[in-house]
Every structure is written in C-alpha cells, then in structure tokens.
Amino acid sequence: xxxxxxxxxxxxxxxxxxxxxxxxxxxxxxxxxxxxxxxxxxxxxxxxxxxxxxxxxxxxxxxxxxxxxxxxxxxxxxxxxxxxxxxxxxxxxxxxxxxxxxxxxxxxxxxxxxxxxxxxxxxxxxxxxxxxxxxxxxxxxxxxxxxxxxxxxxxxxxxxxxxxxxxxxxxxxxxxxxx
Numbered sequence: 001x002x003x004x005x006x007x008x009x010x011x012x013x014x015x016x017x018x019x020x021x022x023x024x025x026x027x028x029x030x031x032x033x034x035x036x037x038x039x040x041x042x043x044x045x046x047x048x049x050x051x052x053x054x055x056x057x058x059x060x061x062x063x064x065x066x067x068x069x070x071x072x073x074x075x076x077x078x079x080x081x082x083x084x085x086x087x088x089x090x091x092x093x094x095x096x097x098x099x100x101x102x103x104x105x106x107x108x109x110x111x112x113x114x115x116x117x118x119x120x121x122x123x124x125x126x127x128x129x130x131x132x133x134x135x136x137x138x139x140x141x142x143x144x145x146x147x148x149x150x151x152x153x154x155x156x157x158x159x160x161x162x163x164x165x166x167x168x169x170x171x172x173x174x175x176x177x178x179x
Contacts, residue, residue, distance in 0.1 A: 053069060053077075053078040053080060060080070060082060060174075063143060064144065065083065066083035066143075067081065067083070067174070080175070081171050081172065081174065082141075082172065083169050083171055084139050084141055084169075084170050085142065085145060085148035085149075085169055086137060086140075086169075087138045087140060087148065087152040087166070088137055088165070089135045089152075089155075090133055090134050090135065090164045091135055091163070092157070092161045092164045093161055094161025095162055102162070105156055105157050105160045109157035109163070111156075112154065113138065116138070121142055122140050135163060149167050153165055
C-alpha cells in the first residue's frame with residue numbers, strides 16, 4: 001500500500017511540475033544541442049591536426065618502424081609504406097587437452113588478442129575458415145620482428161602448445177582501410 005501511495009504521489013508531483021518547467025526549457029532539440037555545443041570547450045570540438053606525410057614518416061622512423069614513401073600517380077598523393085609482421089597461427093603439437101582445458105585456453109587466447117588490439121600492437125586478427133593446419137592470422141603493428149615474435153609467443157594458446165607461430169615481415173600502405 002505504501003508503495004502504491006508513493007507512486008501516486010510522485011505521479012501527481014510530476015504532472016503538477018510539468019507545466020511549470022516547460023516555460024524554463026528550450027523550445028526545440030536544436031536549441032538544446034546548441035547550448036550543449038556552446039558549453040563544450042572549443043579545443044574538444046576541433047578535429048585533430050592532420051600530420052603531413054613527411055611528419056608521419058619521420059615519426060614512424062623515430063619510433064623504430066621501417067617505413068618508406070612513394071608518390072602514387074593514380075591517387076595524386078604520397079603513400080607511406082610500413083613494415084608490419086604477420087603471425088600465422090598454426091596448429092600446435094599439443095592438442096590433447098580435454099574440452100574444459102581447451103575452452104579455458106581459447107578464452108585466454110581471445111583475451112590476449114583483444115589486449116594486443118587495445119594496446120595498439122595488433123591491427124587485425126582472425127581465424128581461417130577451412131580445415132587447414134593454419135588456424136588464423138594476426139597482423140602486428142610493431143617496430144621489430146623480435147617484438148612481434150615476443151607478443152605472439154605470449155599468447156596462452158601458444159604457451160600451451162595448441163598453436164605455433166610462423167612470423168613473416170609484410171609491407172603495406174599505412175592508413176588504407178580494408179575494402
């Protein structure tokens with residue numbers, strides 16, 4: 001009974017205040033949006049400055065990445081090529097874990113790949129959809145083969161022997177999206 005009375009009281013209060021508050025509210029959604037935008041500091045609204053190709057290339061090299069540039073006549077623009085590292089995740093020698101152990105290893109494997117992506121070390125990762133001994137691929141965006149190999153071998157599925165890593169250096173255009 002108390003709950004019902006409380007709900008009724010709140011409803012009456014809201015209805016009686018609605019008319020009173022309407023006069024104080026902006027008349028349109030656009031007005032609300034303008035007020036919110038006006039209240040945000042200008043620095044946050046501005047898009048980040050786009051780095052020149054020359055500056056980006058210098059930054060990559062300073063960070064230890066192998067990178068080069070060339071002028072593409074079709075694009076009428078300079079393209080930066082960067083060395084990445086592709087890890088082929090191959091079927092490992094130890095695949096005798098029971099179903100529960102394999103599920104835990106797989107969970108750790110997916111968490112590891114998610115962490116690599118979140119930290120910016122891996123740009124894309126995924127399994128193959130065939131019965132091959134190559135189970136998946138991860139593209140590492142790190143400066144050295146040693147670092148890519150170290151990150152790939154830290155994967156719980158690799159440590160457990162369910163997967164093995166085959167690493168290859170690979171050049172691709174920086175910043176081009178998948179299509």
